[in-house]
Amino acid sequence: MSRPRAQPLIDMRGVGVSRSGRWLVQGVDLVIRPGEIVTLIGPNGSGKTTTAKTAVGILKPDSGRVDRARDLVVGYVPQKLAIDRSLPMRVARMMTLTTKAGAGAVEAALDRVGIAHLARAQVHDLSGGEFQRALLARAMLRRPDLLVLDEPVQGVDFSGEIALYELISELRDSEGCAVLLISHDLHVVMAKTDRVICLNGHVCCEGSPSSVAASPAYRQLFGDRAAEALAVYRHHHDHTHLPGGEISYPARHDHDDGDGYAHGHRHGDGPCSHAHGTTREADAAGRPGDADEADARAVEDHHA
Ligand SMILES: Nc1ncnc2c1ncn2[C@@H]1O[C@H](COP(=O)(O)OP(=O)(O)OP(=O)(O)O)[C@@H](O)[C@H]1O
Numbered sequence: 001m002s003r004p005r006a007q008p009l010i011d012m013r014g015v016g017v018s019r020s021g022r023w024l025v026q027g028v029d030l031v032i033r034p035g036e037i038v039t040l041i042g043p044n045g046s047g048k049t050t051t052a053k054t055a056v057g058i059l060k061p062d063s064g065r066v067d068r069a070r071d072l073v074v075g076y077v078p079q080k081l082a083i084d085r086s087l088p089m090r091v092a093r094m095m096t097l098t099t100k101a102g103a104g105a106v107e108a109a110l111d112r113v114g115i116a117h118l119a120r121a122q123v124h125d126l127s128g129g130e131f132q133r134a135l136l137a138r139a140m141l142r143r144p145d146l147l148v149l150d151e152p153v154q155g156v157d158f159s160g161e162i163a164l165y166e167l168i169s170e171l172r173d174s175e176g177c178a179v180l181l182i183s184h185d186l187h188v189v190m191a192k193t194d195r196v197i198c199l200n201g202h203v204c205c206e207g208s209p210s211s212v213a214a215s216p217a218y219r220q221l222f223g224d225r226a227a228e229a230l231a232v233y234r235h236h237h238d239h240t241h242l243p244g245g246e247i248s249y250p251a252r253h254d255h256d257d258g259d260g261y262a263h264g265h266r267h268g269d270g271p272c273s274h275a276h277g278t279t280r281e282a283d284a285a286g287r288p289g290d291a292d293e294a295d296a297r298a299v300e301d302h303h304a
Helices: 046-057 091-095 104-110 128-140 158-175 209-214 215-227
Strands: 010-019 022-031 036-042 063-068 074-077 146-150 180-181 188-190 197-201 201-205 231-235 253-256 262-265 278-282
Touching: 010 278, 022 046, 022 063, 022 197, 036 046, 036 188, 046 180, 063 278, 074 128, 091 104, 091 128, 091 197, 104 128, 128 146, 128 158, 128 180, 146 158, 158 188, 158 253, 180 188, 180 278, 197 209, 197 215, 201 209, 201 215, 209 215
Parallel strands: 036 180, 036 197, 074 146, 146 180, 188 231
Antiparallel strands: 010 022, 010 063, 197 201, 231 278, 253 262
């Protein structure tokens, strides 16, 4: 699965897609290297799905070119699924609708995303977060070089959203796959994202989450308020969930509750305003030693 860094999995240059005489996207450059997490953001209709579909070969470009690594295996979780969730179907069955896999592999994949206990559950009984995990597990069954996730946090509440982003970055680390993530949610960009590409029919700007948030093109597109609402989340692996449901804390940890200052506490010591196990990387202007995040702005999230 690991390929030399010099060889991109996807290399799009000047790509345009046109329908009915209208350019849906134009002049898009997108390079995805092995193990990278690249996030496409942009308003509704800005061409994120079109770009992702063109990257993986579902759509053909009308201009420019797309090069893909030889034998590239893609795990694609589309935004809209052709699965009628109201029909009776067990989770384990859904896993093998599009990919051949034995019962052991299905069980392992569900276990990997934390829902092994739901293998025999009905798909229509799953919560939004569980359903997204099942789709992730199904995509991982293919052992992809590149995982493409179109709006993976749809139908997921705020803390579930953070947990899903965590899971995605853990899968990247353990499986070594690259991830192309699509989001129109400007409030949260996972901290593990290597690069954000901001689209609006063309690439407006690109870079680390914090540099994109600070860029004039991003601010022009989404406004200063949106730029300030971009929060970058970090996870501190500070505790272990024991089989009996108890939580073990090996040591105190430092975190930032959004006031710009890190301080130590443990869950259970008192009120903890952030989602379980996750802290917000707030206004890094006041945080020394994190140059990459230097321009990050974070304000109270709009989900609270
Ligand atoms: N087959 C098609 N024919 C004509 N127009 C299309 C087609 N597919 C997409 N479009 C249009 O292209 C534009 C980009 O669509 P796309 O789905 O790529 O945007 P998006 O950024 O993913 O949007 P969203 O955040 O709403 O999912 C939209 O205006 C859409 O209506």
